[in-house]
Amino acid sequence: MMGFRVLLIKELREQLRTNRLIAVAAVFVLFGIVGPLTDRYMKQLIDAIGSQRGGFSIQVPGPSLDGAGGQILKNLSQFGILCALLLGMGSVAWEKERGTAGMILAKPASRAAFLAAKLVAISLTLGVAVTLGCGFGYLYTLLLYPTVFPLAGYLAMALLMWWMLVVFAAITLLGSTLTRSAIAAAGIGVVALIVFGIAGVLPVIGDYMPSSLGAPALDLMLGRDPGGIAGPVLFNVGLVVALFGVTWLAFRRQEL
Amino acid sequence: MDAATIALVLVPVLILQVGLMLYALYDLFQEDRRVRGDSKIAWALIIAFVNLLGPLCYFFVGRDDSRGAETGGMGSTGPAAASIARILDTWPRLAQTTEAAVVTTNLTKRYGGGVVALDGLNLAVPSGSIFGFLGPNGAGKTTTLRLLTGLASATDGTGTVAGVPIGGAGGELARNIGYLDQDPRFYGWMRGRELLDMVGRLHGLSGTALRQRVGEVLEIVGLTDAASRRIGGYSGGMRQRLGIGQAIINQPRVLFLDEPVSSLDPEGRRDVLGIISRLRGTATVFMSTHILNDVERVCDRVAILNLGHLVVEGPIDELLDRYAQPVYELEPEPQQAGSIDRLAAAIRGQTWAGDVQTTPDTLRVFVSDPGVAGPAILPLVAATGVSLVRYERARPSLEDVFLRLVAESGPPIAPAVTVPAWGLDGRGRR
DSSP states (O other): OTTHHHHHHHHHHHHHHTTHHHHHHHHHHHHHHHHHHHHHHHHHHHHHHHHHHOSOOOOOOOOOHHHHHHHHHHHHHHHHHHHHHHHHHTTTHHHHHHTHHHHHHTSSOOHHHHHHHHHHHHHHHHHHHHHHHHHHHHHHHHHHSSSOOOHHHHHHHHHHHHHHHHHHHHHHHHHHHHOSOHHHHHHHHHHHHHHHHHHTTSTTTGGGSGGGGHHHHHHHHTTOOOOOOHHHHHHHHHHHHHHHHHHHHHHHTOOO | OOHHHHHHHHHHHHHHHHHHHHHHHHHHTOTTOOBGGGOHHHHHHHHHHSTTHHHHHIIIIIBOTTOOOSSOTTTOOOOOHHHHHHHHHHSOOOOOOSSEEEEEEEEEEEEGGGEEEEEEEEEEEETTOEEEEEOOTTSSHHHHHHHHTTSSOOSEEEEEETTEETTOSSSHHHHHEEEEOSSOOOOTTSBHHHHHHHHHHHTTOOHHHHHHHHHHHHHHTTOTTTTTSBGGGOOHHHHHHHHHHHHHTTOOSEEEEESSSTTSOHHHHHHHHHHHHHTBTTBEEEEEESOHHHHHHHOSEEEEEETTEEEEEEEHHHHHHHHOOOEEEEEEOSSOHHHHHHHHHHHHTSTTEEEEEEOSSOEEEEESOHHHHHHHHHHHHHHHTOOEEEEEEEOOOHHHHHHHHHHHTSSOOOSOEETTTTOOOTTSOO
16 A cells, blocks of 8 residues: 555654544543442442432442443443544545645555555554553552452453444544545444444344444453354454445545 | 542542643644634633533544644745755756657546536647646636546546556656645644655655755745744745645656645745746646736746637747737826727727727727737827827737637637647637
């Protein structure tokens, strides 16, 4: 892919200079911390409020490693998908609108390299953020709970969650390529999120949807057997490759 | 919860959340920061009150790094002629050749809905020339440039640039050309030097050769002092010069410039035209524009395009000789408004008179036969009692030729005219 290395460096530098990497990392760290915190102190907080007001009580389960893991996974995947959409939505659309795509592609740089650099840079940004978010989540669990997640399973969970975010980034990149509007690209990402959510509850194909990777990820984090996850994982790896292929086909003949 | 726990668990959360918000606000109110919607107050409210998502939305959606400062108050310095000449002397010269640098054969571009942006363009641009590609808005100039630079695909026809077929893959075309878009916008977060460095690397330069080339190009375009500034803070003129810089970093054989001066103030135009002039001999320059004074200053040859059709092509002097109607300019003494109107009416009634243009200061009289008109004008002036300050036969301008040919070619015409080889079109015009 002609020019890939140069363009990847440019994309990574852009993530840094525009503060996107910092913003995404800060959000992930925040939610990595908030996950175990919420689980550890929510019951205490509710009980304290109930006793002060007198009379009302809400049944909240007590702190547990399962609860902390669930909170980490839920927080990071929800905000992670949002960040993936934000990272991908303007990546191609804005470059087409501003004319910078034309400036770059009139140079010895292939369109495949242009797109691949963007997808890899977004994936790396999400990777750094997931690492930090999960890292702080693990650290806070270590501080707040008597036991801690098995490290290998926790790392596998982080890897699965990262790849799920990469799938959504790839979808949004496709949307950003198909349209000249970043908002429309984000819309395509949101529609995909809804479609995957609905497809996720269907029998047979449900386990293969990216949003369904959360359940085996939680099992892995808690040291439980996730069942057969090779198929869903391979499917989602293939999905990113296929999405990139479609994105390239759409972009290959586009007039800039 | 005891105090230690609060410190441990809540302070980091607070620091992260408030810190991100404050950092976003700090970034927002930087002097050269531009935002979508142009309302910093609105973005400040979003950052401050939309919990956590506010700063995120600002960093991803709010910042507009594509626009620079509107004024040239960044201490831009124009290119210094002596050092530029010294640099360009070391650049490879174009080989003397009779081969055309740009050739198109029946090049056609149609869009959906039956819109024909370019219809059967046949063009041969001599190597080493500075070629002006003229036409009114919507004539097909930008479409042609996009086809020739590989950014769009032709519906029909073929073309070569520097001997390389257009529309091919592999980057061979890109290695031989430079291209500057009509309204160049770059990455506002980048520094000028970094942009040139990146483009140089895409062209395969590295190490000392890259550093030297970037330095030379910065000198040529007069941005050495501004090389370490963010492009987002550049004025329009500086951006345009940077655009030329990125287009010439590979010492291209053919340089395509789309309206390179149309958005610039006089000083910026002078600088950019100076750079283009100095590139003579190192590259064939193919420049689209509708600012005809500038074309006359720098171009050797021009082509006029209208409604997707080539109207005429040739050296400027020959086009002027062939198509410019002789014109007489009369400058009356002040305070003669009524007499001037009578004079204009009298001239319009003559068989040799073409268009008569009146301004508060002058009359421009286009004539079909100067041999008849020359001796006849002054008697008409005397008969209408007009006193003149000045009377002369003026040199017709390219603008006169352009306006006349474009007006005449309103509906499609064929075949196109190339001067001097082909003579005239089939409609009996000169």
